[in-house]
Each structure stands twice: as C-alpha cells, then as structure tokens.
Amino acid sequence: MDLKFIHGLAAPAQTKIVLLIMDGLGGLPRQPGGRTELETAHTPNLDRLAEQASLGLTQPVGPGITAGSGPGHLAIFGYDPIAYEIGRGALEALGVDFDLRPGDVAARGNFCSLDANGIITDRRAGRLPTAESRKLIELLRTIQLEHVQFFVEPVKEHRFMFVMRGAGLADALSDADPLKTGISALPVRALKRKAQPAAQYANDYIAQARRLLANQWPANSILLRGFASLPSVPQYADLFGLKAAAIAINGMYRGVARLVGMDILDVAGATLADQFATLEKSWCEYDFFYLHVKETDTCGERGDFDGKVAAIEAVDAQIPRLMALDPDVVIVGGDHSSPAVLMSHSWHPVPLLLYSRFVRPDGLAEFGERACQQGSLGVIPATQVMPLALANAGRLSKYGA
Amino acid sequence: MDLKFIHGLAAPAQTKIVLLIMDGLGGLPRQPGGRTELETAHTPNLDRLAEQASLGLTQPVGPGITAGSGPGHLAIFGYDPIAYEIGRGALEALGVDFDLRPGDVAARGNFCSLDANGIITDRRAGRLPTAESRKLIELLRTIQLEHVQFFVEPVKEHRFMFVMRGAGLADALSDADPLKTGISALPVRALKRKAQPAAQYANDYIAQARRLLANQWPANSILLRGFASLPSVPQYADLFGLKAAAIAINGMYRGVARLVGMDILDVAGATLADQFATLEKSWCEYDFFYLHVKETDTCGERGDFDGKVAAIEAVDAQIPRLMALDPDVVIVGGDHSSPAVLMSHSWHPVPLLLYSRFVRPDGLAEFGERACQQGSLGVIPATQVMPLALANAGRLSKYGA
Numbered sequence: 001m002d003l004k005f006i007h008g009l010a011a012p013a014q015t016k017i018v019l020l021i022m023d024g025l026g027g028l029p030r031q032p033g034g035r036t037e038l039e040t041a042h043t044p045n046l047d048r049l050a051e052q053a054s055l056g057l058t059q060p061v062g063p064g065i066t067a068g069s070g071p072g073h074l075a076i077f078g079y080d081p082i083a084y085e086i087g088r089g090a091l092e093a094l095g096v097d098f099d100l101r102p103g104d105v106a107a108r109g110n111f112c113s114l115d116a117n118g119i120i121t122d123r124r125a126g127r128l129p130t131a132e133s134r135k136l137i138e139l140l141r142t143i144q145l146e147h148v149q150f151f152v153e154p155v156k157e158h159r160f161m162f163v164m165r166g167a168g169l170a171d172a173l174s175d176a177d178p179l180k181t182g183i184s185a186l187p188v189r190a191l192k193r194k195a196q197p198a199a200q201y202a203n204d205y206i207a208q209a210r211r212l213l214a215n216q217w218p219a220n221s222i223l224l225r226g227f228a229s230l231p232s233v234p235q236y237a238d239l240f241g242l243k244a245a246a247i248a249i250n251g252m253y254r255g256v257a258r259l260v261g262m263d264i265l266d267v268a269g270a271t272l273a274d275q276f277a278t279l280e281k282s283w284c285e286y287d288f289f290y291l292h293v294k295e296t297d298t299c300g301e302r303g304d305f306d307g308k309v310a311a312i313e314a315v316d317a318q319i320p321r322l323m324a325l326d327p328d329v330v331i332v333g334g335d336h337s338s339p340a341v342l343m344s345h346s347w348h349p350v351p352l353l354l355y356s357r358f359v360r361p362d363g364l365a366e367f368g369e370r371a372c373q374q375g376s377l378g379v380i381p382a383t384q385v386m387p388l389a390l391a392n393a394g395r396l397s398k399y400g401a
Numbered sequence: 402m403d404l405k406f407i408h409g410l411a412a413p414a415q416t417k418i419v420l421l422i423m424d425g426l427g428g429l430p431r432q433p434g435g436r437t438e439l440e441t442a443h444t445p446n447l448d449r450l451a452e453q454a455s456l457g458l459t460q461p462v463g464p465g466i467t468a469g470s471g472p473g474h475l476a477i478f479g480y481d482p483i484a485y486e487i488g489r490g491a492l493e494a495l496g497v498d499f500d501l502r503p504g505d506v507a508a509r510g511n512f513c514s515l516d517a518n519g520i521i522t523d524r525r526a527g528r529l530p531t532a533e534s535r536k537l538i539e540l541l542r543t544i545q546l547e548h549v550q551f552f553v554e555p556v557k558e559h560r561f562m563f564v565m566r567g568a569g570l571a572d573a574l575s576d577a578d579p580l581k582t583g584i585s586a587l588p589v590r591a592l593k594r595k596a597q598p599a600a601q602y603a604n605d606y607i608a609q610a611r612r613l614l615a616n617q618w619p620a621n622s623i624l625l626r627g628f629a630s631l632p633s634v635p636q637y638a639d640l641f642g643l644k645a646a647a648i649a650i651n652g653m654y655r656g657v658a659r660l661v662g663m664d665i666l667d668v669a670g671a672t673l674a675d676q677f678a679t680l681e682k683s684w685c686e687y688d689f690f691y692l693h694v695k696e697t698d699t700c701g702e703r704g705d706f707d708g709k710v711a712a713i714e715a716v717d718a719q720i721p722r723l724m725a726l727d728p729d730v731v732i733v734g735g736d737h738s739s740p741a742v743l744m745s746h747s748w749h750p751v752p753l754l755l756y757s758r759f760v761r762p763d764g765l766a767e768f769g770e771r772a773c774q775q776g777s778l779g780v781i782p783a784t785q786v787m788p789l790a791l792a793n794a795g796r797l798s799k800y801g802a
C-alpha cells in the first residue's frame with residue numbers, strides 16, 4: 001500500500017496517538033537459551049499494557065537488513081525507507097540539530113593535513129581535538145561568496161557539518177574526499193548538469209578554506225563528502241491529517257521528525273521524566289506525539305546489557321503517566337534492534353505493541369521478543385504501523401462502498 | 402528489496418555459510434492427521450540444531466505455485482525466479498551437465514517417425530530405446546554448417562539435447578514440434594528479427610538430420626522445441642562477495658549452480674557421505690557451500706513415503722560432520738515440496754532451518770512442517786533466505802546511518 005492510497009483515506013478525528021520509540025529496542029539473549037534485554041527487564045506497566053494490546057515484530061527495511069536510525073525512523077513514521085533515502089550530508093546536518101531546509105546541500109566535512117605539494121597526509125588532521133576544531137570553524141565562518149550562504153557547525157574532533165544555501169543548488173556532486181592519503185583532494189564534480197553551480201561554490205569554498213587554514217597545521221585544509229539535500233517527504237499534516245509533535249533530545253531524531261513535518265517541542269531538561277512532562281504539557285495541542293528514548297540504543301551499542309535493561313525499566317516507570325492522559329492509540333516499539341551482545345545495530349525484527357480500545361487483545365501478558373513473536377500482528381514491515389495506528393484512532397475511512 | 406540493494410550492502414567477512422538443500426523436502430501426511438515424511442523421520446541431529454535455530458517455511462515462487470527445480474533453486478539462491486526464467490532447452494542442457502555458455506541456444510530434441518508424406522505418425526519414434534538413440538546421436542554429430550557449431554547429447558529414450566553455438570544467435574524461436582501427430586513438423590520461425598540467423602541454422606539442421614535419418618525408421622526425423630539461452634544472472638562473487646562452491650551429483654543442479662557463478666566441486670563417488678567428504682576437503686577454500694541432496698525428491702516423485710523418510714534420516718546422520726566444521730551459518734531447506742502422496746512437486750511451503758550464533762532461537766526442538774509453521778521466520782519468499790544468511794554471517798553492512 002502506498003502513501004497516496006493511505007492519504008486518500010485519511011479522515012479527521014478527535015483522537016490522540018502516541019508513538020513511543022525506544023531506540024535499538026530489539027535484543028538478543030546474553031547466552032543461548034537466555035532472555036533478551038527486554039525480556040530481562042522488569043516491566044510491570046508495559047506487561048499490563050501488552051495484555052490489552054496486539055503484539056508483533058517490525059522489519060524496518062527488510063529481512064536481514066540492518067537499518068540505520070534514519071531509515072529505521074522513516075519506516076516506522078510510515079515512509080518507504082528505500083524510496084526516501086536520507087544522504088550522509090543531510091544526516092550530519094540533522095545530527096547537529098541544524099535547521100536544514102529543502103534545497104540546502106549538506107556535506108560531511110573533515111579537517112585534514114596536506115603536505116607542501118597538496119598531498120593528503122592525514123584525512124583527520126591527527127583527530128583534531130573538538131576544542132581546536134571549534135576555533136577553526138570560526139575561521140571558516142568568515143568565508144563569503146556571492147549568491148550562496150555557507151553554514152558550518154562543529155560535530156566532533158576533526159568532523160564538521162557543511163551546508164550551502166541558495167537558489168538553484170543541487171546535490172548530485174562527487175566527493176572531494178578521496179578516502180585515502182598519498183594523493184590530492186579531488187575537485188567536486190557535478191554529476192548532473194543542474195549541479196554545476198553547486199560544484200563551483202563547493203570548489204571555491206574549499207580553495208578559500210585552504211588559504212585561510214594555511215598556517216593551521218595539522219588542520220591546514222578540509223575535505224567534503226556525502227553531498228546531500230533532504231529528500232522531499234510528504235508532510236504529516238497533509239498526508240495523515242495529523243498535527244504532530246516530536247519529543248526528542250538528540251539532534252538526529254529531531255531532524256527526521258522535522259523532515260516529516262512534526263513540530264519539535266522544547267524539553268526543559270534532558271531526562272525521560274522531562275520528556276514525559278513535555279508530553280503532559282502539550283497534550284491538548286497535538287493529535288500525534290513521537291517520543292524518542294535514546295538510552296536503550298546507547299547501551300546496546302556499547303555492549304551494556306544491564307544498562308539497556310535499566311533504560312527499558314526507566315521507560316516502564318513512565319508508562320502510568322502516559323496512560324493517565326487516556327491516549328486513544330499507543331505504539332511502543334523501536335527503530336531497529338541493537339542487541340548488547342552485538343554492540344551494534346542489527347537486522348533482527350523489533351518488538352511492537354499496539355494498544356487501543358479497538359484491537360483484538362492478544363492476552364499475552366508480557367512485552368518481549370518471544371511474546372511479540374506469538375502476537376497477532378505477526379512480523380510486519382515497519383511501514384504498516386502508521387496505517388494500523390490511524391485505523392485504531394478512527395482516522396481512516398472505508399475503502400470502497 | 403531487489404538484488405541491487407543487497408549488492409550495495411554486501412561486505413566482506415571471514416565467515417562460512419552452508420546451504421543444505423534436500424530436494425523436494427516439503428511433504429504431506431500419508432493420511433489425515435498423520436505426520437509428513439520429515440515429521441516421521443528420526444532426526445535427532447536436525448532436531449538439536451532446530452532448537453538453537455530460527456525456523457520458518459519458504460515459498461519458492463508464490464502462494465499456490467508449484468516450482469520446478471530450476472526456479473526453486475534460483476529462488477533460494479536469492480534470485481526472483483520469475484524475472485530470471487530458465488527456458489526448457491537451457492534446462493535440458495543443464496540436466497545433462499552440458500557446459501552451456503552465454504549466447505548458446507539450446508532446445509529439447511525428440512527422435513520422431515514421419516510417413517512418406519512427411520506427416521508425423523509418432524512424436525517419440527516408438528519411445529526409441531536409449532541405446533538406439535545413442536547410435537543415431539553419432540549420426541547427428543556429423544552434421545556441419547558454416548558459422549555455427551552444433552552439440553547433441555542423449556538424454557533418455559527418444560529425447561536428446563540440442564545446442565547451437567556461434568556469434569549472433571538469439572533464442573526467440575518458435576517450436577518445430579507441433580505437439581501432435583497427423584501433421585507435418587513446423588518450420589522454426591524467428592519471433593524477433595535478431596533470431597533470424599538462428600532460425601535458419603535450426604531449419605537447415607533439421608533438413609540435414611531428416612536426410613541422414615531417412616533409413617532409420619522408426620526414428621527417421623527429429624523435432625525440436627523450447628529454444629532457450631541461459632538468462633544472464635548476476636554472479637555470486639560480484640553480487641554477494643561470496644566465493645561459492647556447489648556439491649551436487651546431478652547435472653541440472655550443477656548447471657543452475659554454475660549459472661550463478663558457483664564452482665562445481667568434483668565428488669569422488671555418488672553417496673551422501675562422498676558429498677560431505679568433499680565439503681570437508683574443500684572447507685578452507687570457499688565462503689559458501691551449496692550441498693544438494695537428490696534422493697528426497699526422487700522418492701517423493703515416485704510416491705515412496707518410506708524411502709523419503711529414509712533419505713531424510715541419511716542426511717540427518719551427516720549433520721554432525723557438518724557441524725564439526727563449525728560453520729557460521731547453516732541453512733537447511735528445500736527447493737520445493739514433493740509430497741510422496743502426490744507423487745510430484747507441489748506448491749506447499751518448504752521447511753526452513755536457519756542456524757547461526759546470532760539468531761533468536763525459537764527453542765522448537767523439532768525440524769518438521771508444523772514446527773516450522775510456528776517458527777519466528779514465518780512463511781517467507783525463498784528469495785529472502787540469502788539476505789538473512791548474509792546478515793547472520795556478518796556480510797551485510799548497515800543501511801543508512
């Protein structure tokens with residue numbers, strides 16, 4: 001089912017949907033025959049909700065495919081993550097919470113070291129410390145060209161975000177970064193005719209940066225790669241008729257939410273409790289809330305099984321606050337799996353809980369991978385979650401008479 | 402997900418995958434309420450493996466579709482069996498282990514009987530005995546034309562393989578065999594302009610064959626049908642980054658494996674034990690092994706329920722040898738179902754076992770149709786098996802950041 005079809009059925013209603021995403025939720029047992037992180041966690045509130053809910057598992061991209069957070073989120077937001085690809089540069093910009101706009105061209109930047117002949121000797125300028133990097137970013141900010149605006153933001157160590165804004169830019173650009181040392185940086189080339197102005201601006205910028213940084217060894221030049229604009233994505237308000245808000249702390253998740261047209265709510269503080277307080281405060285103003293929990297993925301990626309268990313339990317403790325708001329539909333799930341034993345994202349399907357007054361309850365009194373395996377939703381593409389949520393919220397009209 | 406997408410994510414690793422195919426594995430109970438062949442078989446080793454594995458069922462082509470061995474194999478090898486069709490003639494050539502090359506045009510040949518007016522009186526020349534057929538094949542081998550090479554190989558009784566090799570051939574050709582008696586054989590016609598030379602060669606060949614066979618009643622002419630070249634199929638090494646080997650006794654399976662770029666290993670002997678000895682001997686040289694067991698299908702097709710049970714038990718007895726090699730990923734499945742009660746291939750989904758250290762084990766301590774039905778993989782298209790295998794072997798990188 002494509003988005004046009006869903007769009008054609010979308011109907012207004014006075015109902016509220018909450019999409020609670022625990023990043024990297026899916027896990028694996030620590031040892032064969034054991035329990036996953038979610039199965040280990042003591043989650044009385046989620047278990048009670050599970051009993052009244054339909055359970056299942058989501059595939060963010062497809063069987064065997066390990067999803068990054070970008071495609072993982074786009075999928076559970078309802079968009080085909082292969083059709084709507086977010087390029088590397090655009091992700092970098094979203095990650096630093098930069099207000100990347102349609103038509104902007106973003107890239108990932110590196111400070112690097114060149115020898116007297118312009119040969120790259122270190123692509124990372126000795127992993128320049130972040131504090132040093134910030135100073136050099138100030139130098140780069142003095143670069144000006146006609147007809148185009150430049151934005152640079154520090155990311156971490158030698159890395160920074162680079163954005164061009166102006167009329168008639170296009171992102172079909174080759175990398176300046178050859179991804180190896182011992183050769184010169186490459187000129188940025190337009191891969192399509194319409195990208196020629198952008199290629200010229202990028203090359204002029206790099207030339208100016210090299211002059212400005214000439215005496216800043218080891219960071220005496222820059223490399224740019226992964227030029228990308230934001231994909232043009234149908235907006236939640238128009239697509240689903242939802243007034244949607246995002247409650248996320250980290251830049252990238254705020255960025256992906258902004259991309260689909262959600263309002264990004266300010267969270268006073270950085271704790272889960274602060275995020276749920278924001279949910280309570282904004283409850284009357286929106287139809288749809290996306291609440292993002294980062295800690296589960298952070299622990300999974302660093303191999304901290306117990307930390308991930310604790311992060312899940314912390315979310316469980318907030319569930320009564322959520323249910324006290326009397327939401328019509330609650331989805332609890334993840335954007336991908338991040339099993340602590342793998343210390344990375346993985347391809348395993350992700351637990352999903354769909355609560356509303358109108359589901360056929362599975363009566364499985366536990367929220368965990370194996371319970372979800374037995375759930376009535378089955379193993380489904382993550383893109384099917386939003387149509388199910390909308391249906392349960394009375395927001396999809398009948399197809400055909 | 403298409404192959405281009407998977408190809409874009411394929412990443413090298415030092416891991417080994419074994420794809421063990423029991424031909425026609427899926428079955429049906431002998432009587433209602435009974436057990437299938439696989440459920441009847443005493444398979445302690447497969448059952449133990451199942452307990453640590455994810456189970457499921459594969460659809461080779463689609464719901465309700467009975468797959469031939471060609472499409473059944475292509476699907477579990479990862480290729481859409483509808484997009485990559487292997488024509489009848491090409492299958493015939495693969496079946497006799499002929500080294501069919503890209504651009505060759507193959508056909509299925511029959512010796513037939515013509516009356517004095519050239520009317521077909523028997524399309525099979527009285528089911529000419531194979532020994533007679535071999536002698537006539539030697540006659541056909543004397544036929545020569547400029548610009549094209551011909552190859553003929555006996556198959557069985559009146560049937561033989563016919564192949565044309567040369568520059569500028571194409572397989573868009575109509576059949577010479579009208580599939581009925583009482584009329585003349587048809588001229589081979591080019592269905593596309595570029596097939597005109599091939600049509601001319603085929604007609605010239607048939608005319609020469611008729612002259613050569615004039616005194617060989619009842620086999621005084623030949624019929625050709627099912628002209629087909631090999632489809633152009635992305636090769637395993639390039640597509641998945643796998644150095645792949647096939648351990649198969651029968652020609653057709655060797656042929657399909659060769660088609661996707663696998664090396665065909667010599668098996669000293671023709672028993673299962675010989676095949677597993679080849680696996681052991683070649684273990685260090687390849688990343689991927691396809692091991693084909695024919696007996697299960699042979700028994701299924703002749704309605705020999707007990708024989709099929711015994712064939713499965715014989716495979717089970719070899720499993721410890723396989724696991725002693727410490728493979729990273731083991732897939733045990735089939736190319737299609739061949740229930741003994743149907744005495745033919747069937748459309749039923751095929752049991753699948755996926756073992757690796759990184760699956761979520763289903764804990765179902767039995768490998769059988771009903772256990773697989775409860776498995777976490779669900780009922781999946783067979784084309785999804787390879788992406789899952791690659792993921793579990795650490796051979797697919799993350800999609801998006």
